[in-house]
Amino acid sequence: MENDSRKQFDVAIIGGGLVGASLTCALAATPLRVALIEAVPFKSDSQPSYTERMLALSHGTMQILSAIGVWPAVVARDATPIKSIHISDLGHSGFTRLSHTDADVNALGYIVPARVLGEALMARMDNVEVEFICPGQVTGISYGENCANVTVRTNTEETTVTCELIVLADGGRSSAREWLGIETVSRDYDQTAILTTVTPEREHQNRAYERFTATGPLALLPTSGNRYAVVWTTTSSLAPELMGQSDGEFLAKLQARFGYRAGKLRNLGERSAYPLSLVRVPDPIARRAVVIGNAAHTIHPVSGQGFNLGLRDVAVLAEVLNEAARNRDDIGSNPVLRGYAEWRHDDTRATVTFTDGLIKLFCNESLPLAFVRGVGMIAVDIFPSLKRTLLRRTMGLAGRVPQLGRGVPLE
Numbered sequence: 001m002e003n004d005s006r007k008q009f010d011v012a013i014i015g016g017g018l019v020g021a022s023l024t025c026a027l028a029a030t031p032l033r034v035a036l037i038e039a040v041p042f043k044s045d046s047q048p049s050y051t052e053r054m055l056a057l058s059h060g061t062m063q064i065l066s067a068i069g070v071w072p073a074v075v076a077r078d079a080t081p082i083k084s085i086h087i088s089d090l091g092h093s094g095f096t097r098l099s100h101t102d103a104d105v106n107a108l109g110y111i112v113p114a115r116v117l118g119e120a121l122m123a124r125m126d127n128v129e130v131e132f133i134c135p136g137q138v139t140g141i142s143y144g145e146n147c148a149n150v151t152v153r154t155n156t157e158e159t160t161v162t163c164e165l166i167v168l169a170d171g172g173r174s175s176a177r178e179w180l181g182i183e184t185v186s187r188d189y190d191q192t193a194i195l196t197t198v199t200p201e202r203e204h205q206n207r208a209y210e211r212f213t214a215t216g217p218l219a220l221l222p223t224s225g226n227r228y229a230v231v232w233t234t235t236s237s238l239a240p241e242l243m244g245q246s247d248g249e250f251l252a253k254l255q256a257r258f259g260y261r262a263g264k265l266r267n268l269g270e271r272s273a274y275p276l277s278l279v280r281v282p283d284p285i286a287r288r289a290v291v292i293g294n295a296a297h298t299i300h301p302v303s304g305q306g307f308n309l310g311l312r313d314v315a316v317l318a319e320v321l322n323e324a325a326r327n328r329d330d331i332g333s334n335p336v337l338r339g340y341a342e343w344r345h346d347d348t349r350a351t352v353t354f355t356d357g358l359i360k361l362f363c364n365e366s367l368p369l370a371f372v373r374g375v376g377m378i379a380v381d382i383f384p385s386l387k388r389t390l391l392r393r394t395m396g397l398a399g400r401v402p403q404l405g406r407g408v409p410l411e
Helices: 018-029 059-067 071-077 114-125 175-179 239-244 247-258 306-326 334-362 367-382 384-394
Strands: 006-008 011-014 034-037 054-058 080-082 084-089 095-099 109-113 131-133 137-143 148-153 158-163 165-168 185-200 207-212 218-223 227-235 272-280 289-291
Touching: 011 018, 011 148, 011 158, 018 034, 018 059, 018 114, 018 306, 034 158, 054 059, 054 114, 054 218, 054 306, 059 071, 059 109, 059 306, 071 114, 080 218, 084 367, 095 367, 095 384, 109 114, 109 218, 137 175, 148 165, 165 175, 185 218, 185 239, 185 247, 207 247, 218 247, 227 239, 227 247, 272 334, 289 334, 306 334, 334 367, 334 384, 367 384
Parallel strands: 006 158, 011 034, 011 165, 034 131, 084 207, 165 289
Antiparallel strands: 054 109, 080 109, 084 095, 137 148, 148 158, 185 227, 185 272, 207 218, 218 227
16 A cells, blocks of 8 residues: 555545455446555454355355456365255145256356355455555545545545545445445344255255244355355244353254254254344445445345345446446436436335245244145145246345346456
């Protein structure tokens, strides 16, 4: 980093996690000058976006990562394809089976460690023109006549980043979002997700499971080494008991809840837990600012849509900004940002409604609702048109798909 106290850019991205880094890579193909501001050093153990937690990447997200030059490095390291998905409702009839052949793709999605994706993004960013300000703590945001000013404190100095547009990609607890007074709407699910890994007795054959229960969904996602990444959602009141149990007790409870479709489960990995809530911004734009990723929408992990939704933000924003730059428009102007917001509105609303609706529908022990759920799952299992509609939504291919989402690089 240079020693001058003021730096001029087109775009300042606040947050260098997986979404912010992906946007940085996506904008490399545009004429825009980009600054990436991140508070935690990228290779630090405390960097939350580069841990061993597993990410469920949709087919559409794979296309985006391919188009920005990141996917080959991910595949070379660790990306387990999901070839099929089995969906069931504990204690009730009806199930749905989905296959990659139903959508005519090689895989419905992939399970990738966050660390692997993070390292691939860092390797790609080493080869793009970007100003890294890391570690850098944002301490203020102000405005000039046709610009925004981001004040950043580093280890050695205080720097002012002047830009046309600020992108807020600093996560669900975004400080910058609060400074700009961007409204959020939230609701506590009173549920907790417990994450761990297990080894099944049988080969997983790249099959994922989603089992709905009255206390929340239970997902088993295939990973390398014939292991499953487990996402067990339960009520917040029951979570402490499960977290406090011995490995043997926890495995027994997990086995009873999931059943024996994969055989006996063993070799329990380390457990972690986090509370679940729905947080979204009704309008993702403000004066010379746009909110993306978890800073714009933190949703329930059911069906693994959260990170994928954020990557679609990246794909659309990069395309909108590239077009504006090519036309010599002010990329931070309200017409440009409003165009982005309108494009993202339907997909964001549909994804939030879909995930939230699944929880409301399945976390209900009403017998009439259980009957409706069973009929619905049987219908999806039987009718190819319903399968294709569901898969297009979960694969990130519904509605207007951005250029990167089709696997086509920006020019």
